[in-house]
Structure formats: structure tokens, C-alpha cells
Amino acid sequence: MITVTLTDGSQRTYENALSVSDVAMDIGPGLANAALAAKVDGEMVDLSYVVDKDIQLAIVTPSSPEGLEVVRHSTAHLMAQAVQRLYPDVQVTIGPVIEDGYYYDFATEAPFQEEDLAKITAEMKKIVKEKLPVERFEMSRNEAVTYFESKGEKYKAEIIRDIPESETLSLYKQGEFTDLCRGPHVPNTGKLKVFKLMKVAGAYWRGDSNNEMLQRVYGTAWTDKKDLKEYLFRLEEAEKRDHRKLGKRMELFHFQDEAPGMVFWHDRGWSIYQSIQQYMRAKLNGKDYKEINTPSVVDYSLWEKSGHADKFGDDMFTVESEHKQFAMKPMNCPCHVQVFNQGLKSYRDLPIRLAEFGSCHRNEPSGALHGLMRVRGFVQDDGHIFCQESQIGAEVSEFIDFLHEVYKDFGFNEIIYRISTRPEKRVGSDEIWDKSEKALADALDDKGIAWEELPGEGAFYGPKIEFSLKDCLGRVWQCGTIQVDFSMPNRLEASYIDEQGDKQVPVMLHRAILGSFERFIGILIEQHAGNLPLWLAPTQVAVLNITGQQAEYAEKIGQTLKNKGFRAIFDLRNEKIGYKIRQHTLTKTNYLVIVGNKELDEETITVRSHDGKDLGSMNLESLIQLLDQQVKDKI
Numbered sequence: 001m002i003t004v005t006l007t008d009g010s011q012r013t014y015e016n017a018l019s020v021s022d023v024a025m026d027i028g029p030g031l032a033n034a035a036l037a038a039k040v041d042g043e044m045v046d047l048s049y050v051v052d053k054d055i056q057l058a059i060v061t062p063s064s065p066e067g068l069e070v071v072r073h074s075t076a077h078l079m080a081q082a083v084q085r086l087y088p089d090v091q092v093t094i095g096p097v098i099e100d101g102y103y104y105d106f107a108t109e110a111p112f113q114e115e116d117l118a119k120i121t122a123e124m125k126k127i128v129k130e131k132l133p134v135e136r137f138e139m140s141r142n143e144a145v146t147y148f149e150s151k152g153e154k155y156k157a158e159i160i161r162d163i164p165e166s167e168t169l170s171l172y173k174q175g176e177f178t179d180l181c182r183g184p185h186v187p188n189t190g191k192l193k194v195f196k197l198m199k200v201a202g203a204y205w206r207g208d209s210n211n212e213m214l215q216r217v218y219g220t221a222w223t224d225k226k227d228l229k230e231y232l233f234r235l236e237e238a239e240k241r242d243h244r245k246l247g248k249r250m251e252l253f254h255f256q257d258e259a260p261g262m263v264f265w266h267d268r269g270w271s272i273y274q275s276i277q278q279y280m281r282a283k284l285n286g287k288d289y290k291e292i293n294t295p296s297v298v299d300y301s302l303w304e305k306s307g308h309a310d311k312f313g314d315d316m317f318t319v320e321s322e323h324k325q326f327a328m329k330p331m332n333c334p335c336h337v338q339v340f341n342q343g344l345k346s347y348r349d350l351p352i353r354l355a356e357f358g359s360c361h362r363n364e365p366s367g368a369l370h371g372l373m374r375v376r377g378f379v380q381d382d383g384h385i386f387c388q389e390s391q392i393g394a395e396v397s398e399f400i401d402f403l404h405e406v407y408k409d410f411g412f413n414e415i416i417y418r419i420s421t422r423p424e425k426r427v428g429s430d431e432i433w434d435k436s437e438k439a440l441a442d443a444l445d446d447k448g449i450a451w452e453e454l455p456g457e458g459a460f461y462g463p464k465i466e467f468s469l470k471d472c473l474g475r476v477w478q479c480g481t482i483q484v485d486f487s488m489p490n491r492l493e494a495s496y497i498d499e500q501g502d503k504q505v506p507v508m509l510h511r512a513i514l515g516s517f518e519r520f521i522g523i524l525i526e527q528h529a530g531n532l533p534l535w536l537a538p539t540q541v542a543v544l545n546i547t548g549q550q551a552e553y554a555e556k557i558g559q560t561l562k563n564k565g566f567r568a569i570f571d572l573r574n575e576k577i578g579y580k581i582r583q584h585t586l587t588k589t590n591y592l593v594i595v596g597n598k599e600l601d602e603e604t605i606t607v608r609s610h611d612g613k614d615l616g617s618m619n620l621e622s623l624i625q626l627l628d629q630q631v632k633d634k635i
Contacts, residue, residue, distance in 0.1 A: 003054045017052035020045065021187070024059050034061045036191060037070045037184040044070075046136055046184040062223035069097055074134065074186040075124075075195050075221035076102040081177035082123035083217070092179060093155040093205065093214060100231060101220035105203050107155055112215045117197040120217070124195065131190035132175040136183055144169050144180065155205065156180060194228050195221040234473045241473075243525040244371040250530055250587050252538070253372070261369045261376030263518055268538035268587070271567060272521055275536050277357060279409070280381050280514070287402055289355040289383060294335035296359050300325040306334040306488055307427055311460050315362045332358035333485075333510055336384040337492040340506075345496040350506065351387035351395055357517075358382045372522030379517045385509040386494070389435070395509055396443035396465075396482055403467060403480050403513050409634045410524065411533065416468040416476060417449055420457035427461055428487040436484035437463045461487045462510075471527045479520060483510040530588045531610055534630040541627070542584045543570040543605075546577045546596040553600050557593060557620060564624055585610065593623070 002014045004023055012026065020040070024047065025032040038045050039058040044066065051057075060066045076095040083090055083106060095104035106112075139147065141163050148156040160180060163169065172181045174189055186192060198218045205211035222228040247253050252269030255262070265273060284291060300318065303309040308330065309316070317328040329335060336354050345352070361377050368374055385395050407415060419440050422433045440463055444451045451465075458464055467480035485508040489495075498504045514520040524532065534540055541561050545554040551572045558570030571580050577594065584592055592608040599605055599617070607615040607623055629635075 002051060004051060005054075005056050007058045014051075017050050019047065020049045020051060020057070020059075021047040023051060023057060027059070031059055031061070035059050036062060036067045036186050039066070044184050046134075047187050048136060068223055070184060070186060071192060071223055072097045072102045072221045073181075073183075074189075075192050075219065076104055077134075077172065077174065077177070077179055077181070077185065078124050078127055078189060078192050078195075079120065079197070079217065079219055080104050080106075080179065081127060081174060082120050084177060085123055085127075086119055091153050091155050094159070095179075101198065101218060103216050103218045105205070105214040105216050107205075107212065107214050111202075112200045112217065114200060117200065117217070121195075121197050124192075127175070127189050128192055129190070130175070131188045133188050134172055134174045134185045136170055136172055136185070138168050138170055141165050141167050141169060144171065147178075148180075192221065194223060194225055195219060196228060196232070237473055238475075238526070241526040241529045242371075243373075243522040246525050246530040246588075247371070250538070252525075255371070259377075260366055261364055261374075263372065263375060263377070269521075271538040272524075272532065272536055273517055276514070276517060276521070279535075280357075280406070283402070283406060284355045284383070287353070287398075289353040291355050291357075292336070292339050293356060294332060294339065294358065295329070296361070297326050297328055298335065300327050302334050302338075303327050306337075306492060307460060308334065311425075312362075315364070317361050317363055328361040329358070330360055330362045332356055332360065332380065332382045333384060333488060333508070334492060336382075337489060337494050337508070340384075340386050340489075340494055341492070345386075345506075347388060347496055347498050347504075350496060351385050351391055353383060353385045355381075355383040360516075372518045372525075375516070375518050378519070380512055381514045381517065383511045385511065386489070386496075386506040387509065388498075388504075389507055392439045392484060392507055392509070393443055393446070396440060396484075397446065399482050399509075399511055400443065400447060400449075400465075406513050407467075407469065407480075411527065411634075412469045412471075414470040416470065417444060417451040418454050418466045418468065419444070419451055420454040420459075420464050420466055422458050422463060423456045423460060425460060426458070427491070432486040433463065436486060439484055440465050440482070459483055459485075459510075461485045464510075467513075469523070471523065473526075477519075477523050479515040479523070480513045481511065481515075485510060531590075532588065533635055534590050534627065535634055537588070537590045538567065539569055539584075539587065539589045540566050541568040541591045541593055541623075542580075542589045543568065543593040543595065544577060544580045544584070545570075545572055546594070548572075548574065549597060550595045550600050554593075554595050557595065557605060560620060561624070561627075566627055581608070585612075591623070591627075 004012045020038040021032065024035045035047055037047060037060040038049065039060060040049060040055050060070060080092045080095060084092065087108065091107040093105040093107060095102060141160060142165065144160045145157050148160065169180060170183060171178055172183060172185055196219065198220055201216045202213050203216040205214055220231060222231065250268060251266050253266055254264050281291065300309065312330050316330050319326050339354060340352060357379050359379050364374060364376050387395055421437055444465065462483045462485040464481050464483035466478050468476045468478040470476050489508045490505045494506055495503045496506055543554045543558040545551050554572060555570050558568050561568035581592060588610060590610050594606045594608060604617050604619055605623065606617050609615060
């Protein structure tokens with residue numbers, strides 16, 4: 001007898017081997033009709049998988065994350081089949097599932113055009129109506145090479161040659177189309193009904209610029225039309241909120257070819273930057289951090305000693321001077337150890353918390369640069385805590401509270417917590433990694449915070465907690481981090497004297513809350529669609545006169561607001577008031593103060609908010625109270 005244990009703990013027994021699909025039908029026709037794949041003893045399989053022993057079984061349906069991934073994976077094959085039907089000479093290469101969709105790279109002499117997407121979509125819909133069975137079969141590695149070469153698929157054959165000769169490969173066939181794939185896939189093409197092709201782009205074969213340029217077609221797939229509609233709406237909103245467009249419209253910053261990946265901050269953008277820096281500086285002072293500043297260019301030998309040269313050497317900008325090699329710092333930690341190392345330290349001095357708004361440079365690939373989100377020159381709100389092993393838990397716990405305070409003030413209340421554990425390439429013993437990973441897990445567990453593990457994603461010197469923010473469009477941005485490091489202080493000869501008078505190596509906690517200022521500002525701009533909270537806005541108030549008669553009065557109001565510490569301007573240009581209002585609305589000024597003859601005579605002001613709401617007539621003191629309260633409350 002074969003016993004199948006279901007997710008609810010119930011069991012079913014069968015005398016003979018049968019497919020997962022048969023089990024689903026036995027449970028109920030409704031489940032069998034909805035089923036896309038299954039999990040057998042935790043492993044994803046096709047519905048055709050034969051059950052011939054006792055198993056734990058979960059049927060995967062469209063409502064599950066696994067079901068959505070199967071749909072996207074299968075839709076990628078659907079697209080590849082449609083492409084080869086329309087363009088028989090095109091070769092299929094690689095087609096993975098990505099966030100919110102999938103892509104496939106194709107080798108073709110004639111590049112795809114946007115209008116080709118409509119043709120491919122129409123052919124995909126035809127294949128869906130055909131309800132072609134999707135069948136899995138196996139081949140040896142050498143058989144698979146011969147098979148794809150016979151079809152003229154040289155790229156696919158090249159992929160397979162890199163697989164060990166002893167491996168047996170799985171392939172999937174639907175109609176005339178066959179591709180190498182681990183699976184699983186939907187049982188037939190009729191299950192794939194909600195999809196959209198998004199765009200065409202160029203991509204080098206295997207991501208190497210020395211290889212041929214391929215055509216990459218991106219698509220998205222969902223399990224119901226409502227989800228697709230919501231996704232397309234989010235894309236539309238994201239386009240409206242694009243920080244690069246808003247940055248130009250709001251006159252915040254720009255980029256140019258003479259300094260790729262480096263930001264040219266304009267006065268308005270720099271005002272946002274300074275507001276954030278001053279806020280963070282005040283917070284750090286309240287948490288007993290000592291603010292320092294370290295050199296941007298450091299002898300390359302320090303990076304070799306710290307281990308960064310081995311790990312990040314290709315990403316570092318280097319320069320030679322007087323026959324010595326130097327590097328622009330890609331991060332601040334080795335320099336902070338140098339500050340700690342000055343003078344003898346006692347256990348009584350620990351913890352020592354050092355903070356720096358550290359200017360860093362990394363030689364990111366030009367194709368990866370993306371506005372403020374991915375740059376080559378950036379500043380981190382960096383900090384390093386030197387402590388005893390017994391102090392790790394308390395320091396991590398206190399940092400988590402600190403981080404929550406900051407994120408709340410910036411309007412982010414939904415945080416995702418992940419612990420990144422030891423990577424394959426690392427320094428330090430397994431015993432040290434065990435202690436480090438446990439310290440981070442305990443800190444989150446003690447606060448009752450749910451977290452997930454990212455195996456192998458830790459830094460080369462230690463594990464870390466990653467704090468990710470979810471924005472108003474549901475996008476996730478990894479910003480904050482705290483990392484436990486038992487290794488670098490030892491490599492860089494940091495020490496303190498313990499209670500017995502012996503020399504000990506401190507533990508080093510690497511921590512950041514915002515990450516890079518540049519990226520965080522980009523996130524803020526998109527989160528608020530440029531309508532930044534008053535305390536961050538580059539121009540909080542613009543005072544506008546209607547005619548020249550009110551110019552002196554408008555200037556007086558504007559100057560009073562500036563003297564009170566507000567970022568105010570007075571626009572006295574000889575332009576129509578409607579033109580002035582439109583211009584300051586485009587640059588996202590929070591409040592517009594309008595003065596005409598009536599306001600002049602009554603010594604009042606008319607106030608309008610950035611969203612067009614008329615707040616009516618008031619005296620200047622009432623406006624100042626309103627502004628004071630909003631700045632205080634971080635509204």
C-alpha cells in the first residue's frame with residue numbers, strides 16, 4: 001500500500017502506483033481542474049509525477065506563489081514556441097522567471113521591433129487554444145547536445161556542454177517545441193491565459209560584452225486578469241513617479257557623460273540631502289555615536305589586508321602615485337578600524353560607536369547604472385560598533401529600535417527582515433560564523449520579529465540582517481543592514497584590554513540605516529511622487545504677488561518665513577499669477593502664499609497647498625504655527 005499524507009494531515013492510501021494528477025482527481029474534480037503542479041516531500045514536481053511510495057503531498061494551485069512561478073515559467077516556453085513558429089530561423093537560448101514575469105533571449109539576424117510583440121502575442125493565444133499537452137522526458141547530456149545541434153540550436157547545445165557528462169537532463173515538449181528545463185510546468189498550454197509581452201531589449205550572450213548581441217523579450221504572466229490589471233497600474237504609477245524624470249522637473253540633480261554614475265546635485269536637491277544628513281546627525285548624537293571622517297583614497301595594501309581587494313578588486317577605482325598603488329574606498333570599514341586603533345582601549349570604553357557620512361566609489365558596470373538608484377559615487381550613513389562578544393545582543397537590539405524610529409519618521413512602516421548567512425567564499429572559522437548567525441537570530445527572536453533566511457548571502461566577513469522597506473507600490477527596497485564581524489578586527493590588528501589585563505580582539509558590528517543617501521533620496525522621491533513631506537521639501541513655501549503693488553509686502557512675508565527657519569522664496573516676477581502657480585506646482589512646492597490688494601490692505605495672506613486645496617485667508621502667524629507643527633510631526 002502507498003500512503004499519501006496531505007497538507008491538512010489527512011491521508012489517502014492506494015494499492016498501486018499512480019500519478020499526482022490521479023491523486024488530485026481522487027481528492028476532488030475541482031482541485032484536479034485547478035492543479036498546476038505539486039510538491040512531493042517538499043520538492044516541486046509535475047502533475048505527471050508517479051507516486052510509488054509513501055509521500056507528503058501538496059497540490060500547487062494558481063492561488064499559491066509556487067503556482068504563479070510555474071505559470072510564468074510555462075509562459076516563457078509558450079512565448080519561445082510562438083517566436084519559433086513565426087520566425088523559424090530564430091534560436092532559443094535562455095529564458096528564466098524574474099520578478100513579476102520572465103524573459104527569453106533569442107538569437108536572430110533581424111532585431112525584433114515593438115510591433116513584433118503583437119504578432120507573438122497573437123500566436124501565443126493560438127497555442128493556448130490548442131491546449132497542447134506539456135510532456136516531460138529525459139536525455140543523457142551527450143544525447144541532448146546531439147539533439148539540439150541537429151535542430152541548429154548551437155546556443156542551447158553550448159549550455160548543455162557545460163553540464164557534467166554524467167547528468168541526466170530533463171526536457172519539456174509541447175507540440176513541435178522542445179526545450180531543456182528542470183520544470184515543473186503546467187499540464188497543458190490551455191492553463192496559460194493571462195499574460196502580456198512588455199518590451200524588447202538587447203542582451204549579450206551569457207552577459208558577456210565580448211559575445212554576440214541577442215534579442216531579449218520581456219513578458220509578465222499572472223493567474224487572473226485582476227492581478228495583471230493591478231500590475232500594469234503599478235507600472236504606470238511607477239513611470240509617473242520615476243525619480244529621474246521628477247528630479248529633472250523639480251530641478252534637483254542631473255547626470256552627464258563626463259562623470260558617469262556621479263550625481264550633480266542642484267541647490268534644491270542638495271537641500272533634501274542636507275535635511276536628511278542633519279536629521280541623521282541629530283539622531284546619531286542622541287545614540288552616543290562619535291562622528292568621524294576618513295580619507296577617500298587609501299593605500300591599496302590596506303584593502304589587501306582587510307580582504308576587500310580579493311573580494312572587490314575588480315570594482316575598485318585605483319590610482320598610482322610615486323610608484324605606489326592607491327584605491328578610492330568602496331566602503332568605510334577598514335578606515336574605521338584605523339581610527340579605533342589609535343590609542344589603547346579598555347573593556348570599560350566599549351562599546352565604541354563610530355559613524356561617518358562616508359564618501360565611497362565603486363566601478364559599477366555602465367549598463368547597470370540607473371539614476372540615483374545605482375551610482376558609482378555615493379555617501380553612506382555608515383557606522384561601526386566595536387564591542388565585546390557579550391554586548392552583541394544588546395547592541396543589535398538597540399540598533400533595531402533606532403532603525404524603526406528613523407523609518408517611521410520617513411513614512412515607512414512595513415519592513416521585511418532577512419538574515420543572510422555564510423557565503424561559500426568567506427573568512428573566519430565555522431565556529432565564529434555559528435556564533436555570529438545565532439546572535440542576529442536571537443536579537444530578532446527576542447523582539448518577536450518574524451524573519452526569513454537568505455542562505456549564502458552574507459558578506460565575506462560575517463552574516464547580516466537586511467532590513468527592506470516596502471513602498472506604496474508594493475516594491476521592496478533593501479536599505480538597512482547590521483553585520484556581525486569577528487574577522488576584520490583581527491585582520492587589521494584591533495584590540496582592547498579586558499578585565500584581566502589581557503589583550504582581546506573586539507567584535508565589529510557594521511551598520512547602516514538608509515544605505516546610500518543617493519539611493520534613499522531616489523526611493524523617497526518615488527514613494528511621494530515628488531510631493532515630499534514639509535520637513536524634507538526643498539522649497540516649503542513660495543510667496544507670490546499678483547501685481548507690483550504687493551511686491552514689498554510679499555518680500556516682507558517671505559523674509560519673515562526665512563528668518564523663522566523655513567525654506568521660503570518670494571516670486572516677484574512680472575508674470576500672471578496663474579503662470580506662477582503652475583510653475584511652483586510643477587516643482588512640488590508645499591505651500592503657495594498669494595497676496596493681492598485685499599491681502600495687502602487687511603495684512604493677511606491666502607494660502608494654497610501643493611495639491612491645489614485652498615486653505616483660505618489667514619494671518620502669517622497662523623501659517624507659521626501650521627508649518628511648525630507639520631515639521632515637528634514629520635508630516
